[in-house]
Amino acid sequence: MRLLHARSPHECGSAAGRASQPGSQDHRRRALRQPLPLHRVSTDLSGSGSGCRTQEGEYTVRSDVEYVRPSTLEEALAFLADKGSETKSLAGGTDLLIDIRSGHCKARYILDIGRIPELRRIDVTGEGLSIGAGATIAEIARSREIGLLAPVLQKACFTFGSPQVRNTATIGGNVANASPSADTLPPLIVHEAVAVLAGARGERRIPVELSAVGPNRSSVGVDELIVRFILKPAEKRYGEFLKIGRRKALAIARVSMAVLAGSDHGGAIRSVRFALGSCTPVPCRVREVEEFLTGKILDESVVEEGGRIAARKMIEISGRRPTAVYKEPAVKGLFRRLLYPLVKNE
Structure with a gap:
């Protein structure tokens, strides 16, 4: 393990460090070390930005940030009406607190709405x-x-x-x-x-x-x-959500999709809503897939074609980026898994 910044808490953010004497054992060890790139290392760890991490693992945050906790919705809205452009709302904080620590949050006020x-x-x-x-x-x-x-x-x-x-x-x-x-x-x-x-x-x-x-x-x-x-209530309909990421658990989705479908007594799709996520700039409903599936009894060929339409629409929306090499087959495969329970096997 390499210590990125050997400095005291009081030196955080400055080019501190004790210079070793030429010829000393410490100097010879330093000469053998390779530089450690700081690519993608959080800004507070590299000593820049508004946050700073000490050797004890504690964070210091900008002292000019004010924390406000209203007790009612009316109080919260009144505050936003006056200070909204300088405010970030805090509910769970799973994203905002990371931004505050890294120095990416420039808000003057943090409005805690979690207790309303x-x-x-x-x-x-x-x-x-x-x-x-x-x-x-x-x-x-x-x-x-x-x-x-x-x-x-x-x-x-x-x-x-x-x-x-x-x-x-x-x-x-x-x-x-x-x-x-x-x-x-x-x-x-x-x-x-x-x-x-x-x-x-x-x-x-x-x-x-x-x-x-x-x-x-x-x-x-x-x-x-x-x-x-x-x-809208969705009783007595088939519904599913699936996603894939770079690992099996605790992964940020690389491709996600959801479906809600209802069928008639003969098994034909009566109504269906389908949405893509993660592989497009914003999650979106794909009506071309819905129109194709409506009125059809699902078999393997119908599902395969539906997956091709979904993948084609993903590329149309996002452009053929380098990630399309794996996302295109991923969309097709995930679509197959999504609708397989509705497939009528002869």
Whole structure:
């Protein structure tokens, strides 16, 4: 193990270090060492940025950041109306705290909304299934109502990160971050979820499908919060979510997809919604696949062609990047696994 920065906590961020004398044993050892590239090493570890890590493993954070914790939604919205452009909202913090430590977060205020009760409710209403934006992934994974009415979303939450992350991360934060690999976005899209946003100007609703306008770029305004999601019930339908990554567990998805399908008494697909994630700039619904599958009884040839359409659409959206060499067959293979339980074997 090589010590990257042998310096005291008080020297963090400076070119400190004790110069060895020529000819000394320490100097000879240093001459034999190879330089260690700092490519992709976090900025706080290289001594730059606004964060700094000491030899004891403790982090120092910018002293000008102010932490605010409202007790009601009204208080939070009032603060955002005044300071929204300088504020980052903190719910689970699984992404934001990393940005703060590394110095990538430039916000002047951190607004902790994790203790606001109305953001954590899970209810069945006249509009459908209502999931508070502050509900954690673990709460969604064990909710009986969500298991019955939004099975695809619940399956995605079972495979989301580690138990520690699931206990902390929130569905609202996962959507608001607008990451291409966000696990909850494809399931929310096939459930035709609507995000309810609140701000000083009132309430507005947007389909979750339109919530991400680019990689890590959300349509949520700086003075707004996602309050809840409303999903259409999906009882008695086949639903599945699958993803693949570079390892078997705790992996960031490289390709993900979700499907929600219903069939008639003869086995033909009556309605279907299909969404891709991770392999496109933003998770998206692929209507060409839906149109192809509707009205068909699924057999191996139909599923194979559906996979080809999905892969072709992925390349059309993302461009033929170097990753297409493995993502194209990965999309086809994952699509086959996704729909295989519906295949009618003669």
